[in-house]
Amino acid sequence: xxxxxxxxxxxxxxxxxxxxxxxxxxxxxxxxxxxxxKMKGLMKDMASLANEERKVIGAFANEIKESIESVFxxxxxxxxxxxxxxxAEREWVDISEPGRFEGAGHLHPVSQAIGEITxxxxxxxxxxxxxxxxxxxxxxxxxxNLPKDxxxxxxxxxxxxxxxxxxxxxxxxxxxxxxxxxxxxxTQEPPIRMINIGRCYRRQIDITHVPMFHQFExxxxxxxxxVTHLKGVLDYFAKTYFGPDRRTRLRPHHFRFTEPSxxxxxxxxxxxGEEHENCRVCKAGWLxxxxxxxxxxxxxxxxxxxxxxYSGFAFGWGVERTLMMRSGIKIGDIRTLYKNDLRFxxxx
Ligand code: PHE
Numbered sequence: 001x002x003x004x005x006x007x008x009x010x011x012x013x014x015x016x017x018x019x020x021x022x023x024x025x026x027x028x029x030x031x032x033x034x035x036x037x038k039m040k041g042l043m044k045d046m047a048s049l050a051n052e053e054r055k056v057i058g059a060f061a062n063e064i065k066e067s068i069e070s071v072f073x074x075x076x077x078x079x080x081x082x083x084x085x086x087x088a089e090r091e092w093v094d095i096s097e098p099g100r101f102e103g104a105g106h107l108h109p110v111s112q113a114i115g116e117i118t119x120x121x122x123x124x125x126x127x128x129x130x131x132x133x134x135x136x137x138x139x140x141x142x143x144x145n146l147p148k149d150x151x152x153x154x155x156x157x158x159x160x161x162x163x164x165x166x167x168x169x170x171x172x173x174x175x176x177x178x179x180x181x182x183x184x185x186x187t188q189e190p191p192i193r194m195i196n197i198g199r200c201y202r203r204q205i206d207i208t209h210v211p212m213f214h215q216f217e218x219x220x221x222x223x224x225x226x227v228t229h230l231k232g233v234l235d236y237f238a239k240t241y242f243g244p245d246r247r248t249r250l251r252p253h254h255f256r257f258t259e260p261s262x263x264x265x266x267x268x269x270x271x272x273g274e275e276h277e278n279c280r281v282c283k284a285g286w287l288x289x290x291x292x293x294x295x296x297x298x299x300x301x302x303x304x305x306x307x308x309x310y311s312g313f314a315f316g317w318g319v320e321r322t323l324m325m326r327s328g329i330k331i332g333d334i335r336t337l338y339k340n341d342l343r344f345x346x347x348x
Contacts, residue, residue, distance in 0.1 A: 001049070001057050004042055005064045008032065012068050022079045029072050039065060109348040110214060110337055113323040114197050117216055120240045124233065126195040126218060131180035133199045134161065137169030139179035143302040144257035152256045157203035173201035177217035177316055178257060181295065184219060185303025190310055191222040197319065207333045214319035221295065221305065221312035227260070230292060230313035238266050238289075242326060245272065249286060258293020258314060265289060269327040287325055290317020 012032050019025045032038050043061065046054055107115070118128050131139070137148075146153055148169075156175035163171050180196035188194070197216040205211055220229065227250070234248045246269065250262040266289050267273035268282035276285030292315035297307035324331045331337065336344055 001042070001045065002060060005057075005061055008038055008042065009064045009068060011038075013071065016071060016075055019075065022076065022083075025072065025075055025079065029068075032068060033065065039068075106348070108337075108345060109323060110319060112348065113319050114214065114216075117237075117241065117319065117322070118195060118197060120237055121195040121218065124193075124236060126193045126220075129180060129184055129194045129196050131174075131177065131183045131196050131198060133174050133201075134171060135174050135179045136166065137172055139168070139183055140172050140174050140176070142169060143182040143299065144178055145296050145298040145302075146256045150256070152254075159201050159203065174198070175202050176200055177215040178314070180217050181219050181257070181299060181314055182303045185221065185300070185305055190305065191220075192312070193220050194218070200318075205335070207335070208321075210320070210334055210338055212338075213334075215290075215316050216319055216322075217314065217316040219295070219312060219314045221300070221303075221310050223310060225294075225311045225313060227294060227313070230294070230315065233313075234264055234292065234315065241322070242266060242269060247273065248289075250292070253291065253293075255291055255293055257296050257299050258291075259296045261291065261293035263288055263290070264292050264315065264317070266325070269325070289322065289325070290315065292316070 012028070015028055016025070019028055030037060034040070039061070046057060046061075049057060106112075122128065140158075141153060141156075142148065158175045159173040161171040161173065177196050177198050177200060180194070180198070184192060184194050184196070195216060195218050197214060199212055200215045201212055202209070203211065218233065220233070231248070231250060234250075238246045238248045245267075247267040249265040249267075251265060253261045253263040255261040265286035268276070268279060268285055268287055270281035271279035271285065273282075273285040276282055279285070281287070292313065295312040295314050300307040300310055300312070320334050320337055323329060323337075324334065
């Protein structure tokens with residue numbers, strides 16, 4: 001029995017040297033001294049010994065147990081010390097190291113332009129409104145003095161939605177933002193000063209056209225509004241968005257929903273409107289911005305207002321076009337804006 005106990009201790013001493021970490025050490029201790037361990041196994045045999053002998057063996061077994069425990073303790077301390085000494089190294093963090101850059105993005109150039117344009121008009125009291133981008137024929141055409149089958153509709157290469165006609169006609173992808181004119185008059189009391197920036201759709205794609213683009217529409221309705229007000233607002237916009245040296249010009253044109261109607265031109269930024277013969281950008285000293293005019297009496301009527309009391313102006317043109325005409329912005333092809341090529345977008 002004594003020999004068995006000696007052997008047990010020697011086994012432990014041998015095995016404990018091979019232990020690599022704390023968990024293994026714990027396991028080994030359990031194997032020897034645990035409830036189902038080797039020591040317990042030997043103790044069971046003690047029951048069969050005579051009283052005298054059992055005392056002696058019992059005391060000896062205790063000694064063995066204590067010495068195993070103390071060896072165990074030594075090793076445990078060693079592991080603890082080791083762990084402590086490498087802790088600083090393991091848990092070291094360089095707080096001066098620069099953080100990982102997560103690549104902050106920015107708004108798309110068209111979104112930037114929309115924000116800027118909205119802001120410029122807000123400063124002279126034009127409130128931003130939104131009209132549907134998929135709307136009834138009535139708001140996109142008919143209420144704008146464009147009856148069904150009127151040839152002037154052909155100017156708009158419209159996408160019609162394949163859906164049942166309603167009281168207000170077919171459903172269309174709005175070809176311009178002018179659908180906001182009557183919609184705003186229906187819901188707001190004059191004086192009205194609104195700006196609507198939205199998506200428009202036309203069947204067209206080439207270097208200066210995309211099937212989905214943005215327009216902004218301005219509308220002012222009040223008593224005694226005249227062309228002078230229109231010209232003042234357009235000049236203010238041109239100078240603020242394009243630069244203080246830019247001028248605007250109104251050229252007679254025709255729209256069904258304005259009378260008189262104009263094309264709005266802006267003096268060329270490249271030649272200042274002076275060297276138009278040699279200028280590669282404008283050729284005539286002026287660049288065409290978009291359409292404008294005094295709201296047609298029939299449109300004012302469609303908006304539920306009396307054209308003998310109220311008058312107003314409206315204007316509307318493309319956001320992309322406006323952005324591309326800004327000095328220093330050299331976008332040769334409008335389609336580049338929608339190619340989702342980061343090398344392009346990141347330049348803004
Ligand atoms: N809706 C017209 C277009 O898309 C522009 C316009 C708006 C003209 C308002 C006059 C008044 O061409």
